[in-house]
Amino acid sequence: MTLTHSRAGSATRRRRGGARQSRAGMAFVAAYVVLLIAFGVLPTAYAIYFAFTDAGGRVTGFTNFVTTAQDFRFLDAVGHVATYLAFWLLSLVVFVVALALLLHRLASGSASKALRFLYYIPGALAGAASVLVWLFMLDPTVSPVSSLLGALGFHTFGEVIAPGNLPLLFTIIAFWTGAGGWIVVMYGALNNIPTDVMEAARVDGAGAWQTAWHVQIPMLRKWIVYMVILAFAGGAQLFVEPQLLSLASVGVAGRDYSLNQLTYDFAFQMNNINGAAAVSVELLVVSVSAAAVFVARSGFFDAD
Amino acid sequence: MTVNKPSSGRESASSKRRAALLAGCAATAALALTACGGGGATGTTTKDGFAQAPQKDGALTVWVDATRVEAAKLYQQQHPNVKLDIVTYDGDANGSNYLQTKVQLFNRTGKGWPDVVFSSQNNEASWAVDAGFAAPLTKGLIPSASLGKFASGANDVCTVGGTVYCLRNDLSQAVLWYNAPLLKKFGYSVPTTWEEYQKLGEKMAKEHPGYLVGDAGDSFTPEIYLWASKCGANHITGPKAVSVNTSSEACTKMAKLMDVLIENKSMSISGVFSTDFGKNKADKVLLMPGPAWYGGALFEGTFKTPAKHIAAAPIPQWQGETSPSTGNVGGGTWLLSKHSAHIKVATDFLKWVTTDNAYQGKKAPGFPAYTPAAETWLKGQDASGYFASDLSALKAASSQVWNGWGSGQFSQEAIWAATVKPGLTQGKSVVSMLPAWQDSIVKYAKSNGYKVSQ
Numbered sequence: 001m002t003l004t005h006s007r008a009g010s011a012t013r014r015r016r017g018g019a020r021q022s023r024a025g026m027a028f029v030a031a032y033v034v035l036l037i038a039f040g041v042l043p044t045a046y047a048i049y050f051a052f053t054d055a056g057g058r059v060t061g062f063t064n065f066v067t068t069a070q071d072f073r074f075l076d077a078v079g080h081v082a083t084y085l086a087f088w089l090l091s092l093v094v095f096v097v098a099l100a101l102l103l104h105r106l107a108s109g110s111a112s113k114a115l116r117f118l119y120y121i122p123g124a125l126a127g128a129a130s131v132l133v134w135l136f137m138l139d140p141t142v143s144p145v146s147s148l149l150g151a152l153g154f155h156t157f158g159e160v161i162a163p164g165n166l167p168l169l170f171t172i173i174a175f176w177t178g179a180g181g182w183i184v185v186m187y188g189a190l191n192n193i194p195t196d197v198m199e200a201a202r203v204d205g206a207g208a209w210q211t212a213w214h215v216q217i218p219m220l221r222k223w224i225v226y227m228v229i230l231a232f233a234g235g236a237q238l239f240v241e242p243q244l245l246s247l248a249s250v251g252v253a254g255r256d257y258s259l260n261q262l263t264y265d266f267a268f269q270m271n272n273i274n275g276a277a278a279v280s281v282e283l284l285v286v287s288v289s290a291a292a293v294f295v296a297r298s299g300f301f302d303a304d
Numbered sequence: 305m306t307v308n309k310p311s312s313g314r315e316s317a318s319s320k321r322r323a324a325l326l327a328g329c330a331a332t333a334a335l336a337l338t339a340c341g342g343g344g345a346t347g348t349t350t351k352d353g354f355a356q357a358p359q360k361d362g363a364l365t366v367w368v369d370a371t372r373v374e375a376a377k378l379y380q381q382q383h384p385n386v387k388l389d390i391v392t393y394d395g396d397a398n399g400s401n402y403l404q405t406k407v408q409l410f411n412r413t414g415k416g417w418p419d420v421v422f423s424s425q426n427n428e429a430s431w432a433v434d435a436g437f438a439a440p441l442t443k444g445l446i447p448s449a450s451l452g453k454f455a456s457g458a459n460d461v462c463t464v465g466g467t468v469y470c471l472r473n474d475l476s477q478a479v480l481w482y483n484a485p486l487l488k489k490f491g492y493s494v495p496t497t498w499e500e501y502q503k504l505g506e507k508m509a510k511e512h513p514g515y516l517v518g519d520a521g522d523s524f525t526p527e528i529y530l531w532a533s534k535c536g537a538n539h540i541t542g543p544k545a546v547s548v549n550t551s552s553e554a555c556t557k558m559a560k561l562m563d564v565l566i567e568n569k570s571m572s573i574s575g576v577f578s579t580d581f582g583k584n585k586a587d588k589v590l591l592m593p594g595p596a597w598y599g600g601a602l603f604e605g606t607f608k609t610p611a612k613h614i615a616a617a618p619i620p621q622w623q624g625e626t627s628p629s630t631g632n633v634g635g636g637t638w639l640l641s642k643h644s645a646h647i648k649v650a651t652d653f654l655k656w657v658t659t660d661n662a663y664q665g666k667k668a669p670g671f672p673a674y675t676p677a678a679e680t681w682l683k684g685q686d687a688s689g690y691f692a693s694d695l696s697a698l699k700a701a702s703s704q705v706w707n708g709w710g711s712g713q714f715s716q717e718a719i720w721a722a723t724v725k726p727g728l729t730q731g732k733s734v735v736s737m738l739p740a741w742q743d744s745i746v747k748y749a750k751s752n753g754y755k756v757s758q
Contacts, residue, residue, distance in 0.1 A: 141579040251721025268405040
């Protein structure tokens with residue numbers, strides 16, 4: 001009896017404990033879902049409503065999309081963002097994976113720890129602050145690396161920020177700001193590759209390069225896809241870098257370089273909130289479509 | 305805030321609490337939506353030419369840039385019975401559009417507008433009237449006798465459809481600043497025509513390389529040189545109409561002059577506020593065409609040029625030119641909000657800050673737009689002992705700003721900076737970029753809803 005009671009009691013406790021955990025889990029998930037709806041889904045729906053209506057709330061179909069696409073700056077901005085994305089994604093994939101693999105080779109010892117910490121520092125700076133750091137770096141008059149800039153033929157800030165250099169500059173700034181965190185993530189993913197797999201590769205005679213190319217990189221594929229999806233979405237929304245550079249250069253870098261800057265201009269310079277919403281919706285559609293393609297092609301959600 | 309409470313891991317979250325959570329969240333979402341929905345003022349009375357909000361007591365909210373904080377504080381000192389809420393913002397410096405951005409948002413939320421606001425840009429009226437923000441001042445608020453004492457044309461930038469919607473703080477007429485001891489040392493005299501100016505630049509480039517007769521690197525370069533040359537790049541002909549012609553002789557001859565001097569390096573392309581200029585060129589300025597505020601803000605403030613060095617002369621004219629003309633670079637404006645619930649005090653503040661000698665005559669850093677205050681200001685500048693000459697050139701220039709260049713909703717400075725400045729850095733000539741400049745102005749004007757004639 002006592003035993004039975006005891007078992008029954010413990011089972012009840014387990015059930016109660018499980019139920020409590022389940023309720024707690026539900027509460028956390030519910031809170032997130034509610035926040036997501038309030039600050040993610042509803043504003044998005046509001047933007048979509050704006051995109052298809054005019055200032056008086058009348059439905060206008062695709063008029064806002066046509067009007068904004070016909071603006072003389074629209075195609076230029078699309079070109080700028082596309083060029084920047086090509087530079088940014090390529091450099092991110094190549095350098096992050098390469099640096100993570102190198103870091104993993106140094107796995108033991110304090111050098112690896114120190115490097116991981118160093119890589120992570122730029123990411124700890126807020127976006128605008130890191131751009132400000134770069135504004136100093138890129139001005140030959142005050143830059144600590146002015147001799148390097150001089151050797152490259154740049155003697156004034158105006159020469160450095162010539163329009164043709166901007167995609168590369170934005171890529172460097174974005175890489176410096178955001179890549180460190182991804183290197184640490186990739187490093188973690190490399191640590192998760194079972195040691196027997198690595199062992200087997202070594203026994204089969206694979207060198208460092210072959211192990212990286214045939215074993216580690218394929219096993220990092222999902223992480224790389226994840227990084228590309230997020231970097232694509234973030235890159236398509238390029239704003240802070242050109243905006244601050246534009247202010248610092250008193251307009252030379254252009255106030256309508258990226259699509260997001262153009263959106264800002266539509267909303268607050270030309271009082272066309274509906275047009276701004278239309279461009280935002282286009283950005284959303286492009287980012288979601290690109291993510292869908294990456295996910296579908298990579299089998300991102302397939303169970304192992 | 306509410307949503308976090310139930311998820312804090314308490315042992316038994318009752319269904320009531322879950323319901324409360326959902327209700328709280330729904331309320332949050334509803335609030336988020338209604339916040340965007342805006343609100344309308346009720347109980348308005350039409351007076352002074354516009355529907356005024358119900359008037360009530362309370363603090364007068366004044367937005368100023370860092371330089372104008374002194375003005376607001378002085379008003380507070382002299383009017384201790386007025387409750388003043390002084391808010392500092394960037395004053396729309398460099399065309400930041402901060403005020404416009406905020407007003408668009410306040411228009412949506414239906415509250416938050418400042419009662420009186422200073423802006424360092426003189427094209428604020430061009431959008432602030434459309435946005436329903438700026439109150440008309442000439443329909444009862446400001447007597448015409450006061451307006452008549454502003455310098456001729458000073459409030460043109462504030463006038464839309466014959467009604468004045470803001471008051472000019474200072475004028476920014478361009479003059480020819482020069483370093484008097486250096487000029488004497490080199491044995492040169494102040495040029496009175498643009499032809500003499502160019503010759504002096506060419507002579508100096510040979511005899512004293514490294515010294516400068518001007519700068520063409522700022523976004524306001526066209527306002528100094530091309531405006532002074534009567535180049536019709538920006539003739540605002542109506543509330544939403546502009547005439548653009550950058551290929552006239554008035555434009556090309558000034559562009560050619562600039563190209564010669566840029567080529568021989570007697571005209572810098574750095575920009576007077578750039579770190580490069582401050583570090584390498586600030587003490588190499590022999591001549592510098594520029595606005596009234598260059599005297600205090602640039603030479604005394606930024607360059608720290610010693611006293612008794614800088615003097616002002618009239619800006620050169622083209623040979624044979626019968627009507628003297630000069631350009632203008634900015635000049636602040638004060639706007640009064642249509643939504644103010646303290647119109648009486650706000651109007652009093654506006655009148656005081658633009659006309660009273662206590663601020664404009666004695667403390668203001670720029671040349672006051674209000675003529676009686678300008679007289680006091682000039683006496684003060686002479687008495688300060690900083691300048692090497694009297695500043696009568698500024699007074700003469702205040703009525704010589706060419707009226708064929710206006711203040712539209714699109715920023716001429718932003719267009720020049722994005723279109724011409726990168727080309728200058730790459731070694732292109734100004735003349736070769738005039739067509740691209742024209743094209744860019746036309747596109748921006750059309751994009752802002754302007755009817756463009758070329």
